[in-house]
Amino acid sequence: MLIEQCKIIRNEEIAGGIWEMEFSAPGIVSYYTGPGQFLEILLDNKWSFTVRRPMSIANVEEKRITIIYKIFGRGTTLLTESKVGGILDILGPLGNVFSGWQGNYVPILVGGGVGLAPILNLFRECQKHQIHSKLIIGAKTGREHFMDHDPSNGIFLTTDDGTLGNPGTVMPSLKKVCADIDNPMVFACGPLPMLKGMQDFVIQNKIPAQLSVESYMGCGTGLCQGCAIKRRNVKEKAHSYHERYSLVCMDGPVYSASEVSFD
Amino acid sequence: MTDLRIQIGNIEFKNPIFTASGTFGYGNDVPDFVDVSKLGGIFTKSITLHPREGNPPPRIVETPSGMINSIGLANVGVDHYMREMVPSYSTIGTKIIMNIAGSTLDEYAEIIRKMESISSDIVGYEINISCPNVKKGGMEFGVDRSLTAELTKILRSLTERLLIVKLSPNVTDIAAIATAAEECGADAVSAINTVVGMSINPTTWKSNIYTVFGGLSGPALKPIGLAAVQKIFHSVKIPIIGIGGITGSLDVIEYFLAGASAVQLGTVNFQDPSTGERMIDELETYCKDVSIDSISSLVGKVKN
Structure with missing residues (x-):
């Protein structure tokens, strides 16, 4: 787990009110252990949003992470306005992973x-x-x-x-x-x-x-x-x-x- | 080289940046990327005589420039704490102040008696007389001058270690409570604890906190904390540890000017628990820029 300043590579609406964002996060990826883990994203550094927003990891590709988020309130609306090339302050990876899916089921x-x-x-x-x-x-x-x-x-x-x-x-x-x-x-x-x-x-x-x-x-x-x-x-x-x-x-x-x- | 060292009672701290109770675990359970040895000290979460589960969720909610919490003093209890946490402090690299909470005078006393019966690296106790989260206990000590005095006197007789009384802002005259703590032997006071607050969901018409009320913390509190420190500064001679909405080194300077000799960082640890260690370099730079040798020379120097 660490806090990383992540550069946004992509941020687009993929369905009605559903957005996908990809960013570069080599540090966080180096600690990533599998599906289930999540990130805590700081929406701004001006204390308009006190708590980081938890977001599950949707994909990890080389040193890049993708999240999928739904417009839910003020915070996620602000996230849709994040520009490609911009920086997000992200804590992660956090939490445990799904297990047993490689078994006999x-x-x-x-x-x-x-x-x-x-x-x-x-x-x-x-x-x-x-x-x-x-x-x-x-x-x-x-x-x-x-x-x-x-x-x-x-x-x-x-x-x-x-x-x-x-x-x-x-x-x-x-x-x-x-x-x-x-x-x-x-x-x-x-x-x-x-x-x-x-x-x-x-x-x-x-x-x-x-x-x-x-x-x-x-x-x-x-x-x-x-x-x-x-x-x-x-x-x-x-x-x-x-x-x-x-x-x-x-x-x-x-x-x-x-x-x-x-x- | 600026001198960031500060003195409380007979204990010298390497710098005035502490972490506030309830925002930094037991000190030994913070994320690996945090270098706690850079901090002046760590105030543990409140520890009670028996383990506590804490309140049902929802326990927290974001508010403008802050948050409300009602955790309910969830903690492992003093016996587990003594056995599992205290031994790790010998190598932690900073000073530990144990925060204690109780619902009767006897409970507070019993915790200190237990702690004093073992050898430990804890340098002192911060007494939570003001936690507004728990329906039972806590509150009444902090709002009543004579109960604060009685509690402080009893605990003073049980320990030579630092005794720091953490004050509630939810009182009519915080300076009067601080004076009572000083008169009964407290080495310092911390101010302020959270302010009673509430947040309501306009769709469900329910409080966003299970216990209805909670403690407001974060930058929204800074002006309240500064005013409290300034009022107390004019009433007592013991050091004041300033708390409330500190997120950057200039906030620390404001608290010093208002009368604080040290500070605690709280809510900011939830965004980034390594904030404190970065502040130390910034404080040195500030002191150098304004040509002061020791940060302690700023205490109470606000020009009124």
């Missing part, structure tokens, strides 16, 4: 909304290792998609409004894909309701799964203790530390589905 990769970056990263990694995975990407509407719906190659797009790919959330598609496979393992990242639905489904059906959790973050280094998430099935004790709550920045962002609680 068929990886089912599910990304929704802003959570598709680490899933696409894992998809590419599977391709590199010639592991045949299935990819399910969900969006509210067709214009938010930038890939092709290609079921024969295991790529399924879904839209809440049915304007592209399979209609509905990612869940019906996931259930259908899992039903056709003997030994699926689910890897998912997305908004909270999606992760919660995912968790219920995989636990009920005893499907191994890893979920990448998003959290409001203050520092990314464990110092602020802000990104707490409740652990699942924890015995309440009168006095404990780090047993009821986990810190997403240090222990995550990737958790086994049975580990954390979204309630």
Whole structure:
């Protein structure tokens, strides 16, 4: 982990409200360990934005990193205005990685909304290792998609409004894909309701799964203790530390589905 | 060569740049790219008698030029701290001040008794009498002059190490509380802790913090911190450690001019925990530029 001044190589809208940015980050890349890891980006140095913004790594190519982000608020809007050749102050790489996808399972990769970056990263990694995975990407509407719906190659797009790919959330598609496979393992990242639905489904059906959790973050280094998430099935004790709550920045962002609680 | 050394009680620090409690872990768990040995000292996160999980999320939210936190004193507890953290301080290369918090007078005392029963490299204790995050405990000591006095007196009788009382800004007369701490034997006061704040989501109509209120920190606090330090400076003789919204070396100079003898960096550590080490060179340059030999000669020199 280090803080690096990264030169922006590309910053463009790839679908409605979805942006992709590539920058040079040789230092951060030298510590990178795999899909799942994330960065903390400082939006400006004038304290208009106190906390860095966590962004998952979508791709690493030589000494360059790509992120994919959705316009969400003031901060991400400002990020869209970053010019090629400009410099971003970035802390990383942070967090743990997806694991088990190289085992005896068929990886089912599910990304929704802003959570598709680490899933696409894992998809590419599977391709590199010639592991045949299935990819399910969900969006509210067709214009938010930038890939092709290609079921024969295991790529399924879904839209809440049915304007592209399979209609509905990612869940019906996931259930259908899992039903056709003997030994699926689910890897998912997305908004909270999606992760919660995912968790219920995989636990009920005893499907191994890893979920990448998003959290409001203050520092990314464990110092602020802000990104707490409740652990699942924890015995309440009168006095404990780090047993009821986990810190997403240090222990995550990737958790086994049975580990954390979204309630 | 400018002299950046400062003195608090009988302890000399190599420079006046400290890190604030709750923003720098236990000192031994900061990222590798930070060279903590350059710092004048590290104030640990608040340690309590028993381990604490802290508050449910959401615990933090960004605000204009700052943030609100309500972590709830999540920490490992004094026994684990003594066993697992304290031994690492012998090679850490800077001075450690342990911040302690309690919900009764006895709890504070018990922590210090435990710490004093072992040999350690800790040079002192900072007493958190002012943390506004926890519904139970903390708050009442810091807003009450006589409780602050009683607590300080008890803890003073238990240790020869530095005793630093960290003051709350959420009081009517911060100088009066500082005076009480001084009269009862505190070696220094730190000012200020976070200011009680709130942030509301206009879509959900909920507070952005689980505990409703939290502690506001960051540059938004600097004018409040400076005013508090200046007020205290006119009331006490013991050193004041200035805290609140410091992000650069010129902020440090402002705090010195207001009356601080040292400073703590807080929220800036969340953006970049190596900020403090860079500030030290900048302070030397500033002192050279204005032709002063010792940074201590700036203390309280604001021209009013």
